[in-house]
Amino acid sequence: MSDSGYLHSVEFKVRDYECDLQGVVNNANYQHYLEHARHEFLISKGISFAQLHEDGLDLIVVKVEIEYKYPLKSRDRFLVTVDVKKEGNIRIAFYQGIFRLPDMKLVVRAKVTGAATKNGRPVFPAEIINKLGLD
Amino acid sequence: MSDSGYLHSVEFKVRDYECDLQGVVNNANYQHYLEHARHEFLISKGISFAQLHEDGLDLIVVKVEIEYKYPLKSRDRFLVTVDVKKEGNIRIAFYQGIFRLPDMKLVVRAKVTGAATKNGRPVFPAEIINKLGLD
Amino acid sequence: MSDSGYLHSVEFKVRDYECDLQGVVNNANYQHYLEHARHEFLISKGISFAQLHEDGLDLIVVKVEIEYKYPLKSRDRFLVTVDVKKEGNIRIAFYQGIFRLPDMKLVVRAKVTGAATKNGRPVFPAEIINKLGLD
Amino acid sequence: MSDSGYLHSVEFKVRDYECDLQGVVNNANYQHYLEHARHEFLISKGISFAQLHEDGLDLIVVKVEIEYKYPLKSRDRFLVTVDVKKEGNIRIAFYQGIFRLPDMKLVVRAKVTGAATKNGRPVFPAEIINKLGLD
Numbered sequence: 446m447s448d449s450g451y452l453h454s455v456e457f458k459v460r461d462y463e464c465d466l467q468g469v470v471n472n473a474n475y476q477h478y479l480e481h482a483r484h485e486f487l488i489s490k491g492i493s494f495a496q497l498h499e500d501g502l503d504l505i506v507v508k509v510e511i512e513y514k515y516p517l518k519s520r521d522r523f524l525v526t527v528d529v530k531k532e533g534n535i536r537i538a539f540y541q542g543i544f545r546l547p548d549m550k551l552v553v554r555a556k557v558t559g560a561a562t563k564n565g566r567p568v569f570p571a572e573i574i575n576k577l578g579l580d
Numbered sequence: 581m582s583d584s585g586y587l588h589s590v591e592f593k594v595r596d597y598e599c600d601l602q603g604v605v606n607n608a609n610y611q612h613y614l615e616h617a618r619h620e621f622l623i624s625k626g627i628s629f630a631q632l633h634e635d636g637l638d639l640i641v642v643k644v645e646i647e648y649k650y651p652l653k654s655r656d657r658f659l660v661t662v663d664v665k666k667e668g669n670i671r672i673a674f675y676q677g678i679f680r681l682p683d684m685k686l687v688v689r690a691k692v693t694g695a696a697t698k699n700g701r702p703v704f705p706a707e708i709i710n711k712l713g714l715d
Numbered sequence: 716m717s718d719s720g721y722l723h724s725v726e727f728k729v730r731d732y733e734c735d736l737q738g739v740v741n742n743a744n745y746q747h748y749l750e751h752a753r754h755e756f757l758i759s760k761g762i763s764f765a766q767l768h769e770d771g772l773d774l775i776v777v778k779v780e781i782e783y784k785y786p787l788k789s790r791d792r793f794l795v796t797v798d799v800k801k802e803g804n805i806r807i808a809f810y811q812g813i814f815r816l817p818d819m820k821l822v823v824r825a826k827v828t829g830a831a832t833k834n835g836r837p838v839f840p841a842e843i844i845n846k847l848g849l850d
Numbered sequence: 851m852s853d854s855g856y857l858h859s860v861e862f863k864v865r866d867y868e869c870d871l872q873g874v875v876n877n878a879n880y881q882h883y884l885e886h887a888r889h890e891f892l893i894s895k896g897i898s899f900a901q902l903h904e905d906g907l908d909l910i911v912v913k914v915e916i917e918y919k920y921p922l923k924s925r926d927r928f929l930v931t932v933d934v935k936k937e938g939n940i941r942i943a944f945y946q947g948i949f950r951l952p953d954m955k956l957v958v959r960a961k962v963t964g965a966a967t968k969n970g971r972p973v974f975p976a977e978i979i980n981k982l983g984l985d
Binding site for chain 4: 460461462468477480481484488494495519520
């Protein structure tokens with residue numbers, strides 16, 4: 446873990462089309478940001494989401510819990526962080542945060558629980574667990 | 581509550597652009613479906629989301645918890661259900677489900693917690709609570 | 716062609732998350748509507764977009780021309796129409812319109828030009844042309 | 851105009867959720883990319899899209915023409931360019947390109963025609979024309 450207290454982070458900037466009638470980022474779009482940061486994190490660990498899918502292995506999300514603390518507005522810059530832990534025997538929990546830049550105001554706190562499936566059935570993702578250093 | 585066990589439901593059909601690389605509906609899009617069904621429900625109760633915003637009152641989502649049980653594919657028809665309860669003094673909890681049609685297979689189970697703000701500050705949404713019959 | 720003057724139409728209703736800061740449907744979303752109506756039309760002719768892809772044949776869009784005549788707002792109902800013509804030897808032109816309901820006010824007029832590719836190379840989509848009755 | 855031959859450019863990276871069933875970026879998303887680059891360009895010229903809207907002036911898109919030359923895939927980096935010309939007396943034409951990085955392969959060529967409206971009526975956007983150096 447880095448000194449900053451999280452394993453990985455990706456910087457974004459709000460695009461106007463991500464905002465809705467209320468003038469703030471639409472709730473579902475935060476899930477897009479979280480997903481993109483997780484995928485970037487996995488790639489940084491040598492895990493290709495697209496490659497896994499071609500191999501018949503899908504890393505799927507089984508649960509998301511998102512707390513909305515403060516809204517992002519048009520053109521805000523922000524950081525999406527990723528931490529990861531093994532949960533039970535076959536699940537992987539991603540602890541994520543979204544922070545507005547440059548003041549690091551907390552925007553969203555999320556826990557995203559993932560599992561691996563092969564041909565639709567749950568499997569133990571040994572290679573992923575290993576690459577993430579969770580074994 | 582209706583005999584079916586939920587207050588309100590909206591029928592949808594998966595559009596191809598809502599599916600991603602894995603050939604199933606992208607996770608964030610379920611949140612769009614849930615949102616649209618909630619807004620339809622509120623409208624059915626005489627609560628206009630857009631009107632509220634013009635009056636300075638925003639009904640915001642403070643938390644979502646979504647369990648992904650089974651994926652929807654291209655062109656699947658599905659039902660999004662809405663139930664609602666008061667939570668504590670100022671929060672409203674929406675209990676929602678997504679069910680594939682016609683077999684009613686459970687796709688997503690969600691709890692979405694809402695609160696009202698006026699000029700960015702939390703307020704007791706008396707009128708909304710009243711219209712929802714929660715007082 | 717039907718009496719109404721177009722081959723196929725699909726009815727939609729604007730969802731709040733499709734609207735942006737300006738309080739109207741975001742421009743890119745009209746392209747989603749047009750795409751969904753085209754796919755529904757193709758399905759109605761026995762042409763499965765997803766099935767074609769699995770067979771290695773992709774029906775791709777090579778050009779879109781969209782004229783924005785009038786904006787849709789939250790909860791507007793509207794109709795998306797589809798007409799189709801062969802263009803040159805290997806292209807298919809979809810002439811589409813979006814009309815607000817119930818007053819049939821013209822919202823968008825579009826021409827979408829499609830072509831077929833197999834393993835990335837252009838091919839003559841004989842089967843598609845045939846199913847569309849364009850040969 | 852810069853030596854590179856265009857006025858402004860913004861670099862992007864494809865996010866997985868922007869790809870669809872066919873494994874490439876969904877057509878409508880290119881329109882999002884084009885829009886974001888235009889807005890960044892306008893901001894760089896001191897024109898705030900959101901600010902304009904609050905002043906009652908909307909810069910709207912009246913027409914888009916997009917040629918799809920080559921598809922972007924997951925994680926591709928790309929550049930979106932913006933050039934601008936006055937068209938007739940009250941329209942502004944944005945000439946845009948999308949180029950894959952680092953090989954600068956042409957992905958999309960687009961012309962987006964904008965006009966200004968105040969309270970829904972077309973107006974001559976003198977201030978915008980001036981800031982863009984088109985007068």
